[in-house]
Amino acid sequence: MAVISRGFFGRKREENPELPPGQYLTEDFPVLSAGPTPVVDLADWTFSIQTESGEVHAWNWEQLNALPQEDIHTDIHCVTRWSKLGTTWSGVSLDTLFAGVDTTNAYVMVHSYGGYTTNMPLADLMDGKAWIATSFEGEPLDPEHGGPARLLVPHLYFWKSAKWVHGLRMVATDDPGFWEQNGYHIYGDPWLEQRYW
Amino acid sequence: MSARVDGNALAGILSEYFRLDTTSAIVQCSGCGTRAALARELVYPDPMGFVVRCERCEDVLMIVVDAPGGAWLDLRGVDGVQFRG
Amino acid sequence: MVETRIQTPSARSIQLDVPGWPGNIAGQHLDVRLTAEDGYTAVRSYSIASVGDGERIELAVDRLPTGEVSPYLVEELRAGDQLEVRGPLGTYFVWHPTDTAPVQLIAGGSGIVPLMAMIRSHETSGSTVPFHLLYSVRSPRDVFFADELRALAESPHLRVTYVYTRQAPPDWPIAPARITTAAIAADAFSREENPVAFVCGPTGFVETVADIMVGLRIFAPLTIKTERFGGK
Numbered sequence: 402m403a404v405i406s407r408g409f410f411g412r413k414r415e416e417n418p419e420l421p422p423g424q425y426l427t428e429d430f431p432v433l434s435a436g437p438t439p440v441v442d443l444a445d446w447t448f449s450i451q452t453e454s455g456e457v458h459a460w461n462w463e464q465l466n467a468l469p470q471e472d473i474h475t476d477i478h479c480v481t482r483w484s485k486l487g488t489t490w491s492g493v494s495l496d497t498l499f500a501g502v503d504t505t506n507a508y509v510m511v512h513s514y515g516g517y518t519t520n521m522p523l524a525d526l527m528d529g530k531a532w533i534a535t536s537f538e539g540e541p542l543d544p545e546h547g548g549p550a551r552l553l554v555p556h557l558y559f560w561k562s563a564k565w566v567h568g569l570r571m572v573a574t575d576d577p578g579f580w581e582q583n584g585y586h587i588y589g590d591p592w593l594e595q596r597y598w
Numbered sequence: 599m600s601a602r603v604d605g606n607a608l609a610g611i612l613s614e615y616f617r618l619d620t621t622s623a624i625v626q627c628s629g630c631g632t633r634a635a636l637a638r639e640l641v642y643p644d645p646m647g648f649v650v651r652c653e654r655c656e657d658v659l660m661i662v663v664d665a666p667g668g669a670w671l672d673l674r675g676v677d678g679v680q681f682r683g
Numbered sequence: 684m685v686e687t688r689i690q691t692p693s694a695r696s697i698q699l700d701v702p703g704w705p706g707n708i709a710g711q712h713l714d715v716r717l718t719a720e721d722g723y724t725a726v727r728s729y730s731i732a733s734v735g736d737g738e739r740i741e742l743a744v745d746r747l748p749t750g751e752v753s754p755y756l757v758e759e760l761r762a763g764d765q766l767e768v769r770g771p772l773g774t775y776f777v778w779h780p781t782d783t784a785p786v787q788l789i790a791g792g793s794g795i796v797p798l799m800a801m802i803r804s805h806e807t808s809g810s811t812v813p814f815h816l817l818y819s820v821r822s823p824r825d826v827f828f829a830d831e832l833r834a835l836a837e838s839p840h841l842r843v844t845y846v847y848t849r850q851a852p853p854d855w856p857i858a859p860a861r862i863t864t865a866a867i868a869a870d871a872f873s874r875e876e877n878p879v880a881f882v883c884g885p886t887g888f889v890e891t892v893a894d895i896m897v898g899l900r901i902f903a904p905l906t907i908k909t910e911r912f913g914g915k
């Protein structure tokens with residue numbers, strides 16, 4: 402059995418009944434680093450949605466910023482057990498981006514600059530549940546935290562909110578992404594504590 | 599620059615599952631073909647798992663996740679592994 | 684845990700008695716796991732400063748102000764406390780007393796720890812292979828194992844050179860500065876001697892030094908072994 406380390410409390414954290422099970426409150430914003438931070442020039446940046454017919458809907462940085470912007474107040478929950486309450490973001494709703502997209506596929510594979518992928522049902526991106534976020538606490542999103550733009554799907558564990566998002570591909574089946582292929586849950590609901598499968 | 603370390607740092611987690619020291623094994627990158635001891639590759643110790651990248655081309659070589667039921671070892675970018683006794 | 688000793692204003696060495704410890708070779712590390720009462724755990728790697736057989740081992744830890752584990756090990760841990768360790772680990776960043784190539788060691792801050800094990804192994808084995816240590820520290824007060832290094836540097840087979848990055852001793856000929864190509868070139872062996880190198884410290888330091896060394900063309904790239912401790 403584990404030896405309890407007398408006097409060790411770890412990084413400051415509090416249990417809070419309003420948090421999903423097994424989560425602790427944190428004040429800072431830990432940075433997870435699965436690789437080098439991709440350098441994306443805004444002049445070259447694009448976001449696209451590709452459907453099963455091969456049709457591609459793409460936006461450059463200016464076009465994305467010309468779309469209606471929403472402010473988002475939300476809690477975020479990382480599978481490594483920290484949660485952060487009352488964060489503020491702004492960005493474009495996926496409802497807006499999907500307005501002209503014709504698809505019958507029910508699942509999405511998210512692709513990022515740098516090669517990261519993550520999967521989810523399309524339904525989880527619709528109806529005001531997900532955004533392409535470009536600012537955090539009133540400032541342009543820091544590259545460390547996924548800037549220029551990251552997906553924000555706060556009702557799922559935060560690895561689903563892909564940093565450096567580059568595009569979505571509509572797919573027929575819920576195939577696992579980068580972490581989902583390595584033991585992490587295919588869906589990742591923090592309230593059901595779906596950490597691993 | 600990110601907070602990366604050397605492949606050598608994997609010795610602990612892998613020793614739970616392999617009897618030989620795997621960090622002296624030679625791995626070949628499927629991206630650029632470089633062969634190097636695992637201990638020389640770049641490791642990003644993400645709290646979700648170790649992501650091992652080729653020291654030369656930075657492509658993902660392998661991913662090690664210390665899941666509660668047992669570790670996951672994903673050799674997605676490795677063409678071959680040679681163990682040295 | 685048996686006792687701790689102050690090494691620098693921010694670092695301590697820690698002596699551990701590990702029942703069943705199989706002994707270790709110079710350069711190996713171990714993983715320390717801390718567990719809080721509520722089950723929260725944190726694991727970090729630490730190099731082993733001691734070498735050889737015996738169940739008493741030594742670590743040396745530098746306290747990072749914002750760190751989770753290092754402040755605990757430096758400030759909180761007391762004699763009699765138990766620590767969970769896994770090791771010895773690693774067979775790559777190691778030096779064997781039977782190795783014959785001249786050895787260039789380059790340490791930044793706490794990166795001295797595994798290199799200290801190599802120096803101790805070199806001394807106790809009676810090896811006459813030439814060792815050069817280039818040790819980058821913020822100031823004279825930040826030298827780990829200072830007395831022991833001073834004594835060991837009396838050996839004709841070990842040369843120790845310091846690089847001070849913030850504050851040098853009063854009579855020091857060089858103004859404090861980051862490690863330079865010139866400092867590394869001045870300490871290096873010649874290419875004909877076929878030296879090997881071990882470079883250890885914070886990730887940024889190791890990457891800077893390794894790039895300089897590759898550029899010097901004294902060392903074949905595969906003979907430069909690195910141990911990045913993390914950080915920028």
Ligand SMILES: Cc1cc2nc3c(=O)[nH]c(=O)nc-3n(C[C@H](O)[C@H](O)[C@H](O)COP(=O)(O)OP(=O)(O)OC[C@H]3O[C@@H](n4cnc5c(N)ncnc54)[C@H](O)[C@@H]3O)c2cc1C
Binds near residue numbers: 731753754797884914
């Ligand atoms: C193989 C190996 C051997 C090691 N041996 C030693 C050793 O002998 N002695 C020793 O003191 N440390 C050693 N380290 C580093 C050690 O494992 C921890 O990373 C270090 O003690 C910091 O842990 P922490 O929990 O206090 O900080 P964390 O809470 O993990 O980090 C706090 C902040 O400090 C930064 N940071 C993390 N590590 C470093 C670093 N090394 N330098 C500068 N900034 C950093 C992080 O990016 C973060 O911003 C070794 C690392 C490896 C991989």
Ligand SMILES: [Zn+2]
Binds near residue numbers: 653654655656
């Ligand atoms: Zn490669």
